[in-house]
Amino acid sequence: MKGFNEIGFYRRIGLKLTIAVSITAIIIIGVYSYFNIKSQRDVMLAEVERHANQLSETVKNSTRYGMLLNQRDHIHEIINTIGKDPAIYDVRVLNKEGEIIYSTKEDEIGNMLDKKAESCYACHAENKPLEKLPIKDRTRIYRLNPDSTRLMGIINPIYNEKSCWEAECHAHPQYAAVLGVLDVSISLADVDKQITNNQIQELLFAIISITAFGIIIGYFVKRWVDKPVRELVKATNEVALGNLNYLIKEPGTDELGYLGESFNNMIKKLEDTQHQLVQSDKMASLGRLAAGVAHEINNPLTGVLTYSSYLLKRAKENPQLQEDLNVIVRETMRSREIVKGLLDFARQSTPKKTMIDVNEIINRAIAVVNNQLKFGKINLVKKFDTNLPKITADANQIQQVFLNLILNAIDASGTNGGVITIGTSLITLSPKGIKHIKKCVCPKNHSLINNEYKIGGNSSIRLKIKSNGNQGFVHLDPIYGNHRHFFGIAFEKNPNVMLNCPVCDLSLIDKNAKCPECGGPVYKIQIPNQGFVEGCASFKDNWQKWEFVDGGGEKKYVEIQIADNGCGIPPENLNKIFEPFFSTKGQRGTGLGLSVVWGIIDNHNGTINVQSEIGNGTTFSIKLPLA
């Protein structure tokens, strides 16, 4: 794949967008300027035309009296005076035959103009001369030669009238309609200069605006498009290289921001999936390792066990020897069970339960780690209940649990020593707050257990909740009688709540029941083979009922507490510690220890809880049922 920086400058989306927008701007501003210039020019010319017409009319009127009296010198004088104005190129009066009678340019006087001359053309374009000329046709713009300035000529026909044929000089016959033409030419040099100025100004404005437009658009495109795209490309490249921790910082709120956010979500999911893959890979490797270890270790163990068990048989007369050999046989058998446990771990076997003395098992576990306790300068305090009844459990598995927890406590204590307290006691508890709901279903047999959201390390019970137009999920605490529920929506305790199965949407509200404490609705969830759990659905109070369990009354448990005064576990990790492969020990741990502990206790229908305070230490409490 090409690197982002290898994409040619001309191929970049930002540049393309900038160019596209600039071209649009050029077209719009160009067209606007064109019409603007055109209309300005038209307005100016119209103004000049009006001015010229007025001038022509003024000349005509001011010479009228002179003409009637035929005072030619006087007329000459007027025309010359007017013609002195620099804006006026010339003023001419032509008679009907086309002879120039008066002109500001005296050398022209007496010349005959051809009818095709531009000053005559307006009327004489067709063979029959026009007698009336509309005002708009009287003007013409022309150049004397291609290099000269433009001129505007205005023809003003002098019509015959009564005073003309009745004048004393009696120069004109009554039938003639047009007596001559007054032709005024005005120089357009100033106007043209003005127009050119305007054009230059307009062009400058257009260039400046287009440039500004391009720069501004370019800036925002860079900021809104180029930068986020660059960030996205960088992130995808990072992910391609295997860095799943790379997240887009501040993705923003627009569509690209949304894309960035969904990219981040995707990466999180990807990370989770990869994590799981790695986990199952770890699991598979562990299985292979276990098989290999089992096979390799069991062969030498066979030698140890057969010979020692044979010697034990032979040593019947020697009690001292027998005792020693017994240790070898017993411990080899234990090794056998450990290896078996290793194999079983991958296969989640059921515990081999016998009647065991918990205190004795703890002592055995302590004996294994005695050296580590000494090494770590750790003071171990035993607070055993010596009258503890035996419980039904797998001795090896339970020993493994204690071993794991003591080793964790030693690790938590660090190098400066510490105190580990192990206490055992017999407690009587109501099933509430102890009994773990591991399976529960809706009336259509859909499992409601949600393994993703955990409460106290246990998979929660997920229900769909509808309340006050809000809809979402509620995660119920799976420990019967505990109420650490999690509401996925803003939820106000109210009696109109709906609780449904997330799969089939079937209502889980029992319409025939009312909460005995608040009178509100009651949810009813089936526990396969163990009746129903009911509870207050408006969550106004903590009423819960499970006849199957309540009927059994209070139960006796052996409680084992293992406490250290070490570093503690951060609150954010407390919920994760029992998950397989969760480890804070880096390379030193497999992350399996506590998950195995949890699995073993769970297999014994017991519970394990952890309480921890940073800096003050951690206490694990295990409750194992007596029967």
Place this chain on the structure above:
Amino acid sequence: MNKQCEILIIDDEQVVVDSVIKIGEISGYKVDYTMDAKTALEKISGQNYQLIICDIMLPEMDGFQFISEMQSRRNNTPIVITTGYSTMENAVKSLQLGAIDFIPKPFTFDEMTSIMKRGVKYKKLVDADTEKTGSLFYVQCPPRYFCLGYSCWLNTDYDGTVLIGATDLFLKTIENMKTIELMERDEAINQALTAAKIICEDESVHQLYSAISGRIIDRNEKLLNDISLLEKDPYFNGWLYRIIPGEYDYEIKLLASCSSNGCR
């Protein structure tokens, strides 16, 4: 003791071979050995072994292939499978293929001795039966019963629970039974793993497998007082446990049906 009995141990691990030879010697069996199954097949054609103890993971030909090869050669020498990789699956597979026993490594002196005793006795019974009837030997269990290997049976009751017990052939391989140790109610048992221990007059302990996995809901308390019931009526009054099976549909497929061609 009977020095004519001969046992063949096939294992690629010297210490295991040594251990079995030692146990054999002390128990009065002459033990031969090979380190691989190919050589074992050669040895077998020349000699009449009473029992073959075979590892699963062997070079070239593994234990399972060895059982199949022996069957295709119509050799009825009983085979006991032993392995360091002692999973339930391996145990079931061994018994299903026709091994008479499965003994996980490491084993104790007594565990191996009882296996040897039963194996040799089994061979005698089979030989005697074949001589008498001239036909293929099989376990005579009632119709609709299922067997795992030759030792344990199960009978599915109408309510879905399952009765399990020991076959008459298994009981015949054990001499002078004294007591039986049963598991407790509510305990879980696994297919092809120990379900009961029969202790004989000579203090030898014989482990009986369960034909299926599940949870024990009842056990035959009468057996604890009177073990002779087991021998007298192994298929009816001599039942061991009533259990709720865990994975009936899967596990029943691994068993042999008595109604078809008998359990062998």
